[in-house]
Amino acid sequence: MMHLVYSSSVCNIAASAADGPHESLFRDRDQKHIEAGMVEASFFSMDNVKRAHVVTERNYCERQLRGPLNHRGWVMQERFLAPRVLYFGSDQVVWECLTENASEVFPLGRPGSSPVKRINALWNFVGPQPAAGTASMSDELLSAWTSVIKEYASCELTYPTDKIFAMTGVAQVFAEISGDVFVAGMWKTRMASMFDWWITEGGLMNPTPATRLAKPVAPSFSWASVDGLLVLFRQSGYEDLLETLEVIMPSDNQLASLRMRGRLFIMARNSRFAPCPGKVQTEPEYILSSSLQGDWGTDCEVPAPHTRFIAWDTNGDVPSDDEVVIVLSRRKLPQHLSGIFLVRCSSDEAEHKYRRVGYADIRCDDDQFEKLLEVEPTDFIWI
Template sequence: MAKVTHLCATCVYAFGHPLDSDSPGEHHSTILGHCRVDMHSTTEAIQQAVQEGCFICSEVWKVNEQGLVIRRDNNKAVDHERHLPAKYAIDYYFGGRGQFIGFCILDGPGRTSGLDLMTKKVAESIHGSPWPPLDDRTSSLRSLDQAYGWLTSCCFQHPSCSALSKSELWLPTRLLDIGSEGDGLWRLRVVTQDGLHTPPPYIALSYRWGTEPSIMLLKSNIDEFCRGKYITDLPQTFQDLITVARHFSIRYVWIDALCIIQDSPQDWVFESSTMRDVYANSFCTIAASASSGPEGGLFLVSIAFEDKAPEDFYIWDSDYWLRHFDRSELHTRGWIFQERFLSPRVLSFGHDQIMWECMTDSKCEGFPDGVPSQESDKSYHALSRLAAPREDDQEPLFSERTFQTWKVLVEDYSKRSLTKPTDKLVAFAGIAKLFQEGTGDEYIAGLWKSRLVEMLNWRVTTPGPGAVDYLAPSWSWTSVQSSVTIEYMPAIGDNVKLVSVMAIETINREADPTVGSIRIRTGPYVAKVYLDTSPGNWDENRRLFLLPIILYPLGYPETGRCLIDYLILEKHSSVAPDIYQRIECCQTDQYVKDDDVKAIFEDEDFDQAIFGVKAQFSVIGIV
């Protein structure tokens, strides 16, 4: 049994310090009285406390280790692999429903993240009944029964969680038949050949492949898999999945490595295009959140503490769900993103507990009735509404709400890593298919036809490595190996598109339009670049072009003030003279004449100074 960790002198001081307005430190006038005492002013001091085993400092430091805090030191190079906190502080809150202490890491003037420690009475008044103790293994009967309770409750009480499933009966091409309790073999079943006319429920697995998968479905072993293989020969994660499925009385499971023919490009392309349906129609998706590969297993040993009488204080982690679920090793992977959001129900086996997420709830063993202040990301993204739009919904195909949902998903997905960068479009194809079904819009290499101009306006937020292989057209966010944001702002007046899309040309490759061009009516303006430093490999004769794409009114048209977003283009190596490629974007805050903007669309032969530059409008292509 592990010993209860001790506290460092700084954290011990926090308990003995009076919780009142006479406390030292910076005072803030808020609804809850608040004063802050700066402690552990150096990174070395925090790390020393962690090394000595201070529980609170260790938990706060985990926030930094998971990359949630970014420090930007002046005159120091920023290490993008590991960001150090700016300051460690203790907050005292008093008044309102009670008193509690906050231990936090600061990055600038505001509180970034940390833990709140409060009395039992305050904890119950804010978060409800205290959370129960965790078992030391997620394979315990109590843990699995708790998970099954969440599952059955969702199936019977959450109609919105079934909206992602197809209305007609649907099954994957292949399933694994695990038999019943006591059977030692599993068998591959081909749905169309094995007479599964009444689709049985199945469980899907979400996991990391690791470096070298030990077992895969190949053209050479299909017959062997159909005859049956020993369950004990499977990787530990697969064996544990079978244990969970049998506990839930589910006979069939779906694992990509064993249900997709891995050495058949044709089968892989077809099956990857069905991911939207595979996960959306699963009874539940099991996520191996704490394992780095198939051998890691679902059931890990939790940290156990000595039995002792309940204490007067409880610790509340304000980033509890974020750290235990969203930031788990599994969910940093690109392929896992659509597996999570397309599955109506996800049961995640973490380091120390099982966690549950459906379209309605976010729960875990620590908070079996729901994590306080945590709304399901699935509910926020309104994916069920896309899958089953209301009959009286009069919004356009790609409404503002749908646009914002897409924007958040794209930005979140772009932060995930992929072993093969060329998978960037196909690993997101299931999400795109869901939007296509819900809107009827046309999907074009990561963008949507009805909102194409607005979606051209994306930019890189954290530069990544340059693409070695061709990924997508330069105008698509999928062409870069970096996290991105879509800069479009909802209309605060009449947003004005400054380009017209004349034609869209794509070549369908591997089930996704990753090669293509758009032709637009516009007038790119020559931009001369003057460098302040040695040009390095910069060609001084290189010509760049500014392409205004959208105008956002601020005081426009009354005052003429507006924001204008531009793409920065350069001529493509193509022999055609009017072909460009995107290299960057920019924005200006400026004043324009209302007549100039209107003329873009009202006069086909418009040729005069606009935005202070002389330009002849024409049709150009961007690849």
């Protein structure tokens, strides 16, 4: 019910710069440190010189909102759901609501706005609510959800096992508006649109490599299964190549799983690939060698597609053997094809049960793609 508490509040006051509950809202500060720089410049003629403030939108907004408080994952639902928030930062006070973002330096509106408050899609759908499980999440709502998740993934949790629970309040709002069902950080009717995530290591908030949680809280197909900085699924213009046949909901001591249908291929490591830091790679690391059924291979007249970008979910997920399975995920013309790296979870060859270990972009022209489509899809279980 906490989502009702925050969304029904008049205004939340946030001690953004405080490291703990015993610190004050107010800080000693030098006003000069927050003044925006002023320059004189002209685009085309020295006769038309204008004065303007110079502010880098991203750096400015991050500096104001990236205090210790906003590093905490549980605070995300407060920031997102509260209609108005007054942030007491380290050097100025910042105001954020659904219609305006202002600060002491920019009282009439500061440049840019926090992604957390870009929720116009939610307000556009306020009205009669569909019954749970009877509707599909729109592209607009899904885009709003991914913006929140990207911000949330950079936060920290005292207990990593809270990763799903800490977003439950926000998820309830999306579920009530869309009628969709929340499953392991994703949405039941939009699973195929949410598989193309990957982890990027490093960065201000997360300088350590990504890791999988010791006690899994989400299946491998979910972004919530990995602790690290997140690059999220692409939205418009993509054709889904994976079909979700059934969402197997979580039960006692069992995470959710999916019964899928897609084209599975064996990716063979390229023997000519030699990693060399600081140099442009001319050889792909993996080449699509054959389908799982053996009815397509590199002996075809059409050259085999190959990877042009690989992002393993964690360092521990990099396969040690020479081959790894990939399932085609999405395609966007003219030559963009994405795939998900999978490893088999069972020694039984007849049991197609896999878990995710990474993401890849595949270089693939029209002739190659048409050849790939000749391969019959395989049904498999994704855990």
